[in-house]
Amino acid sequence: MLPFLALLAATMVWFLLPMIPAMRELIRPTDIAPLEVVDRSSGYVAYFARNFRSYLEKQMAALPAEAQAGDYLGKLPDGTQFIRVHKSADGLAHETEVGTQNRLVVLDTPLTLPGSELFLMEVYARATLIGGPNAVYRAIYAERDLGLGESSKVLRWAHAGGTLGVSSHSVLRGRATSDKRVVLGQNVVFERIGAPVISVARENEPPPPPPSSPREFRLPKGSTRVGDHMRVHGDLEIPEGVRFLSSLVVTGTLRIGMGTIVEGSVKAHRDVELADEAQVRGAVVARRRVMVGAAAWIGGPVIAEERIRLGRDVVVGGPGMPATVSAPEVELANGATVYGQINAPMGGRTF
């Protein structure tokens, strides 16, 4: 009898053990707030930059009068060390380690930096800032134009009210945004970019409508209509120089020939390949890769679950017709132009 009671007691204890923390949490709750998940960053690409600007505005407004203007070295009201450069940039060099800036930097005057600086805190430029080569910025906000020198590195975000120019071999971690345009050099690595126009080296516009209407392409037998689009089982190749008037879903790989125009959106369960000068007026979606040939145009968002490669002079979106390019990896050739936003969380690069 005793062993049975012992076993019963042990079982009860084992069963009741998890009830101890449960009862504690019930009686003295430590975690009863709703999950703070709604609108975490609004998906807004310039979210952190805007937040920083409003933070700095509040801090600067609370500074004493003597610290409001001119060159100044001191602390913000929340204790953050900062340096303001109004006339002379000499102060930037007065750090324990040459070239390393430990303070938050506010630049009131247009400035061209020599290069190789390491900014451990944010940089805020009220005027145009041209960075030198090999500089490293934690984060940088420029009210006007911002130029990043060759092989620069931004660790968290960069924003320019004017043009954001990024020289070759630079690395943009996090978000890079501009209210006007972003111009990327060659071999630039990036993650998220947002601007009315994003281009590699040169900016392109959507192509004009074709002078004559190409002949209409008819789908092979066996394709079916599903609501507002056509569905094709297996691979599909649309020949060059034709026009397709509907949206299209293909369960294999979709190849669109040179100069062909698709009036709707397209999706492939494998890859989508657009030949040179092909056009899709709507979105392009692929479960694997989207490969776009030279001078092609896509009017809507481009989404792939593995990789997107935009060839030379490819245009996505257009003036007044913003679009997003989104895939784990994105590659942009010279002249590739996106009107809107590029997301490449696993890494994007220009070539």
Added chain:
Amino acid sequence: MRLALLIPLYLIVTVLVVYTIRHYLFTLNRLFGRHRQPYVDIGTAAWPTVAVFVPCHNEERVLAHLLDALLACDYPEQQLKIIPIDDRSTDATGRIIDGYATRFPGRVHPIHRSDGKPGKAAALKEAAGASDAGIHLVFDADYLPGRGLIKQLVGPFFDPEVGAVMGRVVPMNVGKSLLTRLLDLERTGGYQVDQQARMNLRLIPQYGGTVGGVRRAALLDVGGWRDDTLAEDTDMTFRLVLAGWEVVYQNRSECYEEVPENWPSRIRQIKRWARGHNQSLAAYWWPLLKRPAHIRRRVVADGLLLLGVFAVGPLLLIGWALAVVLYYLGVQLSAGILAILAVAMYSTLGNFAAFFEVAAGARLDGSRGRIRLLPFLILGFLVSLMAVSWATVAQMATFWRPHDPWEKTERYGSADRRPPNGDA
């Protein structure tokens, strides 16, 4: 006699094992698999026209908060119409709606229903014809979206194959009672793990009737909303899938909701869900099993399991009863069968957000304290098990009558209606 009892028991154990494996697969997928959300980063686009439908019946406690939140969304104003549907409310709901329509002409377009069939499905069916917007979103009146939610929910519709989108529901009145805290945990398991795993594995994420929407072309393609079902969401999910459309779940498209704060209200809610879901089971198991050419086998399997979710509770009870009867008949069940029954019973308990799913979901959400309440979940699960079984038995007794009366979930409006980050 014994064989007649043993065979159903083995069948029930088999079903429970299948569901247990399914729960483990989903959990492992969420813990170690690739998180699939291809559309969530569409932040810039030429946004299509959207109509947001808000079916309302006596929603005076909560409606204004939702309308304020919708009006504050960052979706282009000229592309967005908000359509509250006052379904013969007897409180101030109608006046609240008219007040907003007056203050926001061109943005709020009320519909007042005074006759016809009552209920959400009937209201949506009637109102859908009143809008030619390309995307139809639906919110219940007790929900609070963030500023960016409309764009997030519309993003997937750029994919021409997507027919419906579902966002994530996050309870807002968590701290009200033990029940609200348990429902918060259940939601975590259900959305963070279950729905997202189905999205990851390209199975059938379920359109849940709120915090989501359908493409108008898809809606027309499948014949519009049906008003003879209590679960127009499940019904729509399966009709879309069978017709060749894709249903998408977006875990990052979160929206606050008010969960039931007392047990009677919760029991009524889950009984309604069970009856509606079982209607869909009866309607779609065979069309799904026949497998249209565009549907893969694993999607069929997932669809059948999804349809049967609310049937597992009664099956579990039958299984227990059979095991007891067989014991008294002197049948020695093998230890293996008993062990499987015990593990399946405990870890899925009639399918209501298995414990390990909830734990995994809470871990993914980064919430530590609330997970300590996990042992209490058994209480919530047992109540659900009994409620669902009761509803199922009652439903079978009436042969899945098509015109089940609609029972509205009670509203409280007692939670702090501002989201924690104060965005809406």
